[in-house]
Amino acid sequence: MSKIPAPKGFEDILPADSWKWHAIEAIARELGDLYHFQEIRTPILEHSDLFHRGVGETTDIVHKETFTFKDRGGDSMTLRPEGTAGVVRAMIEHNLLAQEGSRAKVYYLAPNFRYERPQKGRLRQHHQFGAEAFGISDPAQDVECILLQMDFYRRCGIKDLSLQINSLGDAESKQRYRDALVAFLKPKVSQLSEDSQRRLETNPLRILDSKDLHDQEASKGAPSPYNSLSEKSRAHFDKVQQLLTRTTNNKQQTTNFVVNPNLVRGFDYYTETLWEVTASGLGSQNALGGGGRYDNLVENLGGRPTPGVGFGSGLERLLIALEAQGAQLPRPAQPLFYLTYNGEAARDAQWKLLYELRAANLPADMDLSNRSMKAQFKLADRESATHSLILGDTELANETITLKDLKTGEQSTIPRAHLLERLKSLLPR
């Protein structure tokens, strides 16, 4: 029979690596608690309209990168390409933003799907840690989200980090800037790359972060978005910077950031503050995560007008960056007792003991294939057992068991009656 591979761009997380996921997920949840964001879980499948209306018809992600299909009833369904739209939909649907002054802070750990050509740091299914804060339009809410995100990276052990921020302002400011930019670039059309000549019509802001040298050259001296900001948007952005500069953690470190007037992001729903965090070790797809404010999204998706701000952060990319930067994720040292036996009677006794240990919350395992003692020890070693519990004729006769520390090789004989007590003393703390 021929083998069936996993779909392109879809990865298995294997037993040897799952602990890393547990580690970063634990840190994410810990920070959710600390910042008082609560977990929300939404379906991976949504009506296609949600993303067309929410994320934006003209964004590439919705336009040509979704997994979209008709279900058996003929409805167009889409695997979620990003986290925010589904969260907003759920918040509206369950009337969590239905009253004046409603607010909510939520986070999620969830897979997203995009039909793209895989490369380093880019998969068709990837996982994100994201957070969204609804109901507060104050710039401090933007900053709280940024700080949560930065704390997440620091606690995971990322050293080499860079935070860039920008603001395109409210809808009118954004349009004003777009017009100014087009006016600036129009005369230089011929100098632009082919891609950017197209973008000049569809999404001129994107020209600013083009990697093409000609585009970068042509964009030099382009107007800054700051100059197109309305008074209110300008005040908002100024305040965000001020808070970022002033807010310190208990080690009195400020949060370093740079204002990058060329920073634009791929979703139509963003208003006001935008940010992106990059890290070394990532290759061409160097963004660890990004976020921004989206004050019109809730209303656009049929809810009561409610401001919102949040971020999404790619977990696969985080793991790549951690690896490249040589960072070590916390790995709790779990004890594991491996029961070995010599002979039929000993096996029966160990089988009973196995369940006694587990009932007492002592992680334990044993070989069930009647292998030699030597082989059983090899298995214990391979499974990273910390101790083995040896039972043979001698121990059976004396009602004892031999405890061996597999790291030091030390052995001691313990009366069966005192075993559990003794083993419990070996647990951490």
Added chain:
RNA sequence: GUGACCGUAGCUCAACUGGUCAGAGCACCGGGCCGUGACCCCGGCACAUGUGAGUUCAAAUCUCACCGGUCACCCCA
């Protein structure tokens, strides 16, 4: 969607211009060791070379297609 490179045992790799080249190390299994692993020694299992077709007396080695991978563009986490 575009481009480049790549695809040999579980893993890392080897096999000159197509012709005993299908191999090594690690891993795995067994034994040396009598009831004891992580060291050492011995033996063993395993791949006809991503899949399919073609060229040839002969293909892992050349051609084409498909599948997959890697990196980059695009886009973004």
